[in-house]
Amino acid sequence: MRTAVLGVSGSVAAYRACDLARSLMREEFVVRVCLTDGAQKFVSVALFEALTGQPCLQDTFEEPERGRMAHIDWARSASVLVIAPATANVINKIANGYADDMLTTLALAYTGPMVVAPAMNPSMFAHEATRASLETLRARAAVIVEPDEGEVACGEQGQGKLASVEQIVNAVTSVANVAQLLKGKTVLVTSGPTEEQLDDVRVLTNRSSGKMGAAVARAALLMGAEVTVVAGPQRAPLPLQSQNISVRTAQQMLDAAKPFAKTADLIVGVAAVADYRPADKVEGKIRSGEMGEVKLVPNPDVLAELSKLTKGRSIAFAAEPDGGIEKAREKIEKKGVYAVAVNDIGRSDIAFDSEYNDLTLLFADGREASSGRMSKLKCALWLLTQVCEERA
Numbered sequence: 001m002r003t004a005v006l007g008v009s010g011s012v013a014a015y016r017a018c019d020l021a022r023s024l025m026r027e028e029f030v031v032r033v034c035l036t037d038g039a040q041k042f043v044s045v046a047l048f049e050a051l052t053g054q055p056c057l058q059d060t061f062e063e064p065e066r067g068r069m070a071h072i073d074w075a076r077s078a079s080v081l082v083i084a085p086a087t088a089n090v091i092n093k094i095a096n097g098y099a100d101d102m103l104t105t106l107a108l109a110y111t112g113p114m115v116v117a118p119a120m121n122p123s124m125f126a127h128e129a130t131r132a133s134l135e136t137l138r139a140r141a142a143v144i145v146e147p148d149e150g151e152v153a154c155g156e157q158g159q160g161k162l163a164s165v166e167q168i169v170n171a172v173t174s175v176a177n178v179a180q181l182l183k184g185k186t187v188l189v190t191s192g193p194t195e196e197q198l199d200d201v202r203v204l205t206n207r208s209s210g211k212m213g214a215a216v217a218r219a220a221l222l223m224g225a226e227v228t229v230v231a232g233p234q235r236a237p238l239p240l241q242s243q244n245i246s247v248r249t250a251q252q253m254l255d256a257a258k259p260f261a262k263t264a265d266l267i268v269g270v271a272a273v274a275d276y277r278p279a280d281k282v283e284g285k286i287r288s289g290e291m292g293e294v295k296l297v298p299n300p301d302v303l304a305e306l307s308k309l310t311k312g313r314s315i316a317f318a319a320e321p322d323g324g325i326e327k328a329r330e331k332i333e334k335k336g337v338y339a340v341a342v343n344d345i346g347r348s349d350i351a352f353d354s355e356y357n358d359l360t361l362l363f364a365d366g367r368e369a370s371s372g373r374m375s376k377l378k379c380a381l382w383l384l385t386q387v388c389e390e391r392a
């Protein structure tokens with residue numbers, strides 16, 4: 001059976017970790033709980049030991065088996081580390097590599113998938129320190145289960161309520177024991193928007209946040225691949241375990257990606273590459289009233305060029321209003337890809353800048369598959385699994 005180590009920290013929401021522990025057990029996890037001192041002000045070791053049938057950890061120097069370092073043993077045994085509720089304190093500590101109690105020491109010794117579910121007062125959640133730490137953890141491929149909006153225990157309104165047990169369990173099951181279907185494979189991902197310079201100040205760009213590209217990179221890493229990401233100026237942080245190359249323009253993206261395309265087993269073109277760029281870049285700044293007409297010329301088709309180079313396979317992403325299945329299907333031939341993943345950008349509950357997506361995957365042989373609406377990481381895992389299973 002898989003083991004989930006559940007870290008519980010000192011939030012009012014600690015009581016909800018009881019339900020979470022039981023729900024994880026229903027998903028066939030052995031649940032081992034590590035409580036901070038803060039957590040024990042709200043819930044007890046005895047409660048979790050009774051609920052899980054497993055001994056809990058609380059003190060750094062505790063050694064349930066003499067001569068065996070528990071923080072290393074627990075870190076090695078875990079298929080997933082879930083910190084829920086995660087206090088601002090624990091989040092800021094693990095992001096910065098502190099190891100001053102059992103939970104943070106265990107987290108530092110742990111190398112597998114991690115799920116963090118913050119719960120705190122909205123001002124603590126909005127604080128720059130907390131935001132920065134969460135971004136750091138995301139960049140290390142942790143899955144952050146965003147807290148809900150509403151009234152928190154202190155009476156304030158805002159974002160900070162622990163997400164539902166169902167959401168946390170979903171995140172855990174999506175990352176724990178992901179089959180290593182891409183072990184030994186190299187995956188090249190293009191991600192984010194591109195920027196085409198109009199003058200020294202202005203650029204032509206688009207609304208891509210880079211979240212889907214980052215999710216594909218993270219999913220490929222979780223599935224065991226060696227990953228290179230060539231990314232435009234995107235807002236979403238990329239995993240630290242991938243090789244990340246930053247570019248601005250479509251031409252730069254193509255130039256940077258080419259050497260990797262030749263050896264990649266799989267190319268996933270998630271980037272929203274500008275189809276056109278200004279014919280001439282103006283030196284300095286075009287003054288107001290002097291803009292006139294801007295002549296545009298076509299950019300290279302980055303994915304079509306990369307697909308020609310690869311011995312493996314490539315997948316395109318298509319952002320289409322209202323599903324746009326037929327238009328997307330045309331891309332299969334145009335770009336020489338084996339499948340196209342279609343985002344419906346007409347929907348406000350998915351795609352641009354959202355944490356969620358709902359992909360329709362069109363294969364060159366005419367088959368279609370749908371992911372359903374789920375987190376971008378889950379969508380990415382679904383997409384890569386479809387490709388690997390088809391290949392097998």
Ligand SMILES: Cc1cc2nc3c(=O)[nH]c(=O)nc-3n(C[C@H](O)[C@H](O)[C@H](O)COP(=O)(O)O)c2cc1C
Pocket residue numbers: 008009010011012013036037038039086087088089090119120121124
């Ligand atoms: C009644 C009470 C409720 C608290 N709730 C939270 C909370 O929901 N989230 C949070 O980040 N901190 C909360 N705190 C503050 C933490 O308990 C405090 O920062 C503590 O040092 C956290 O320790 P730990 O992160 O090691 O568990 C609360 C404190 C008190 C007294």
